[in-house]
Amino acid sequence: MTAQAQKASGKKPKTAITPTREEDFPEWYQQVIKAADLAENSPVRGCMIIKPYGYAIWENMQRIFDDMIKDMGVQNAYFPLLIPLSFMTREAEHVEGFAKECAVVTHHRLEEGPDGDLIPAGKLDEPFVIRPTSEMIIGDAMSRWVQSYRDLPMKLNQWCNVMRWEMRTRMFLRTSEFLWQEGHNAFETEDEAREDSMKMLRTYVDFAKNDLAIPTIPGEKTADERFPGAVATYTFEAMMQDGKALQSGTSHFMGQNFSKSCGIDFQGRDGQEHHAYTTSWGISTRLIGSLIMTHADDDGMIMPPRVAPYHVAIIPVVRDESTTAVMAYCEKLASRLKEQGIRVHLDTSDERTPNKMWGAIKKGIPVRVEIGQREMDENSLTHVRRDLGRDSKTTCSVDDFVNTVAGLLDQVQDNLLARAQTFLDSHIFDIKSLDEMKDFYAANSLGFVRIDTQLLEDSQFEQIKKDFALTPRCIPFADEGQKVIVGKSY
């Protein structure tokens, strides 16, 4: 039977997504995005359109994380999109890190050219770079705002778009424009700044674990992988279902590098001028890619309830004669759930029932409720968990469901985390030698290897790294600097 025929017959095709993860992971990823209607490529090279269902995830992430940082005394602000070229060059390593991939604004109007076409006109004296990150422009503001130790700590954040001209792009994971938050904090002492960069990393790790159900390995980046201009870069690395690493966000301790280049000086308690110590830290829409590759399966997306656009999908199973009454019954349920803060999607489309059900499955709505004439007559409903599938199908009274749905969502959330944690734990391999590491990847094995940090210095390491496209992902805090996690990555 063809997929088409299966669909027409209303029977479950083998999987809703083709290819499957096993068949072709990168293509499966694109197909999940499409099937769940999360995003699409735009006609603007390297830029994506985040569609409403995908953007709703980002909005939920923003609300949760924004509350977390506000509780930590961080204040939101907004800084210019454009950075004067001369600002970028103030920090040599920094500009070197971004020069190869930045969008440059050189003109400020359009006028008719010799062929009658519109061409750029009004050449600027100094070009501007569209911010790839805002250290230089925020640092410049801080240099004016920080005068005395009394002005410190200064903790700022902005939610914004940034642009890095990526040559090979992939939706959510690597796009020329992306959305993120960037925090920029300044401190009086080195200890405070170091502690802040670590604290922000812990905050990210908690957010990933508790809200995204993504377990990660927190640690420090090796020198080669540091943010351009940072003294230390801390990262939290997640493992996708194909065993590759995804750097989920970073927190940087800048020492005095940026305060020196931006002039963030203050009068200290000793009456002398000092350079501040700064940090910066960011997470982006990339995390949506991580959500997909951590939780989705061969039937589509699975949303962790805490950031899910909808918690519950209500599918009316209607025949013509029962439509009005069943719809009213469904609407009443939807209202009761919404009163409790449950985000509900009531499918009012005129699609056939199997298509409605598959729609909810592909979109990964954590709990699906099916209501037909029989359920209505019995004042009941049937519900199914997206993470467990049809084995979890349960019929219960409406009251019971309304009273227990919050707990049910917690169970989905917990199960997704537990599943991802098991996957991560079972795909980290302690490996003693570089030969062993080579054999591991030569055998096409999935996952990370954990090796002694001193092996990084071994001349053989560079070759293996190159042969298998590996990178040191991080030096995990848990191993106190003795070990390094190595793997393939996004």
Add this chain to the structure above:
Amino acid sequence: MTAQAQKASGKKPKTAITPTREEDFPEWYQQVIKAADLAENSPVRGCMIIKPYGYAIWENMQRIFDDMIKDMGVQNAYFPLLIPLSFMTREAEHVEGFAKECAVVTHHRLEEGPDGDLIPAGKLDEPFVIRPTSEMIIGDAMSRWVQSYRDLPMKLNQWCNVMRWEMRTRMFLRTSEFLWQEGHNAFETEDEAREDSMKMLRTYVDFAKNDLAIPTIPGEKTADERFPGAVATYTFEAMMQDGKALQSGTSHFMGQNFSKSCGIDFQGRDGQEHHAYTTSWGISTRLIGSLIMTHADDDGMIMPPRVAPYHVAIIPVVRDESTTAVMAYCEKLASRLKEQGIRVHLDTSDERTPNKMWGAIKKGIPVRVEIGQREMDENSLTHVRRDLGRDSKTTCSVDDFVNTVAGLLDQVQDNLLARAQTFLDSHIFDIKSLDEMKDFYAANSLGFVRIDTQLLEDSQFEQIKKDFALTPRCIPFADEGQKVIVGKSY
């Protein structure tokens, strides 16, 4: 006594802001922004930095308005910042309207030039324009997403930054980059689209009135003042305290102009292909400028409670020996207020008491609470309304305050609206002839004139308009198209 000496003596200077509104309104405006710490000019030409206290207003506006549009079925999404030049030129009037003021991206990297300086490199085949508005890029997406009448209405919105290369900029009112929301809706019929553009305007008017305490005059723009490419532009015009108009936002009925140029076609109920009818509508950080020029006075900002970053300022009036106990008493009050959803600023600085009080006044925090040893001993507090000043000073028990503060804030909100409404109503003048209008403005009178629409056609009108820098602000709905409001404007 100099201002300095007055400050030192703790006595009230004549006004906290110099110059006053009467002395120099434009400069007063800049000084209020500075005194309230809302924003500052950036080193990037024409771009401002929105500081935390100013940005918090925008966040509050966003949350309120975002809920309003979501209740109306609008979905948020995110579209690319960059628009290919070829897209801009698809709608002739549209591109003509924006060509003179757009930032153009022409290169995608930096490299070392002959002098060793970094210069733009990697010239793009097709330049990009940083979005001045997103009709063309969202229209292009809609052309793919809209296939059948079943896909309509489609209601999309994005919160984002846009850029228009303004030559004469003023913070919040006119900046090269600003933040806004832009809604883009598509419909099956002309009636639906016209009704949508009117409904969105009414939504804006309600938001301005109920949340910003800004009364406005809703109406239609004259042909000359229409959005480039629109069939009709609806506006709501506020009056600043200097009698000038501020266009607070617009809602456009595009007819089929943009659906034709972007290809937003659908199969109708009749099986034939049709062009959709579209609308777009936006409000921006400009509204913060409107808030300031509507409500602030010669002592600084006055925040309408519904969008105020803080509702209540608590000022501990402490001498060394009482500090700890009074601070604990203040903190307890702050907790009780926060539990009720009141946004509280507890001033823990080591500033002198008068400076703390003036800080709260200049920032326009709606209610100021003063607590010293005496209040603590009596389990009481003293509170003052920012809008009424010291005449409203009241001492009451802590319990009474906690129980009535929400009502007090409502009173402030209502009073600000009533004040602004009185000002607006008393500064609109019905004028019968163009001679009379000329005399009105020649006498330097403040406010709008309301004249018969047919006077717009009079040849004398153009001359008066030019002489006094007037524009037709709108044809108010209230006058059923018979009258036009004319005034100076921002």
